Amino acid sequence: MGTRLTPCIEWRPDSFLNDLDRITAPRYMPTDDDILRARIKTIGVSEHIFPVDKSGVEWRLYDVGGARTQRHAWIPYFDNVDCIIFLAPLSPFDQALPEDRKVNCLEDSLIIWKELCTNKLLENVPLVLFLNKSDLLRKKLEDGVQVSRFVVSFGNRTNDYETAEKYFRSKFEAIRRQYSNNDRPVFTHITSCINQVTTSDIINHVQDLLMRENLKNSSLM
Numbered sequence: 001m002g003t004r005l006t007p008c009i010e011w012r013p014d015s016f017l018n019d020l021d022r023i024t025a026p027r028y029m030p031t032d033d034d035i036l037r038a039r040i041k042t043i044g045v046s047e048h049i050f051p052v053d054k055s056g057v058e059w060r061l062y063d064v065g066g067a068r069t070q071r072h073a074w075i076p077y078f079d080n081v082d083c084i085i086f087l088a089p090l091s092p093f094d095q096a097l098p099e100d101r102k103v104n105c106l107e108d109s110l111i112i113w114k115e116l117c118t119n120k121l122l123e124n125v126p127l128v129l130f131l132n133k134s135d136l137l138r139k140k141l142e143d144g145v146q147v148s149r150f151v152v153s154f155g156n157r158t159n160d161y162e163t164a165e166k167y168f169r170s171k172f173e174a175i176r177r178q179y180s181n182n183d184r185p186v187f188t189h190i191t192s193c194i195n196q197v198t199t200s201d202i203i204n205h206v207q208d209l210l211m212r213e214n215l216k217n218s219s220l221m
């Protein structure tokens, strides 16, 4: 990766600043979209239990903070998990970690992904990889930000969304192939988690895949 990183300021074309009249109105109630767009940093670990669909199956989800200072809290949750969903944002390929301005955010995600793939406690746990913030990646590329300035190995590939998405995805897949147990299921999705419709489809799809895996492992399929 290159070294000329921009400061890690959340880059938001859809900022609340465009919506000041609405959100400062006296009886303002946040919409689902407002909640999805709010930035609430996870401190420690938070547990959420919710039904995913009408089948009655509930997910018990542990949301762990991604900041470096929060990562020590992950390990106790590695015992007894049915699945790990790892969200790696694709758009900050030109940004540095707030905790360490020398480290590229995308490079950091690749390092954590490698740690998850190699972790012995997790070797049989299915991994779901969300390559997220694809909308912001698209916007950045349309605005002309050059990937190769920040990710030198991108070379002289075409600087468009499809090429960059494919290239970043191949980097995560190469790590998975090299470091992960071959039998372990790994499902990769390109996501934009602020889009409720597509995210809900993807979550349902992930649930189906995990159910199939469970049935296979219990020899019912």
Ligand SMILES: Nc1nc2c(ncn2[C@@H]2O[C@H](COP(=O)(O)OP(=O)(O)OP(=O)(O)O)[C@@H](O)[C@H]2O)c(=O)[nH]1
Residues within 6 Å of the ligand: 036, 037, 038, 039, 040, 041, 042, 043, 064, 065, 066, 067, 087, 132, 133, 134, 135, 136, 191, 192, 193, 194, 195
């Ligand atoms: N445009 C866009 N924004 C997103 C997407 N996913 C998350 N965000 C926004 O990114 C910000 C950070 O999201 P969080 O979910 O708080 O990030 P996090 O990874 O949980 O961060 P920590 O809690 O610090 O680990 C929020 O303002 C979200 O609305 C996406 O796919 N597209």
Ligand SMILES: [Mg+2]
Residues within 6 Å of the ligand: 040, 041, 042, 063, 064, 065, 066
């Ligand atoms: Mg969080």
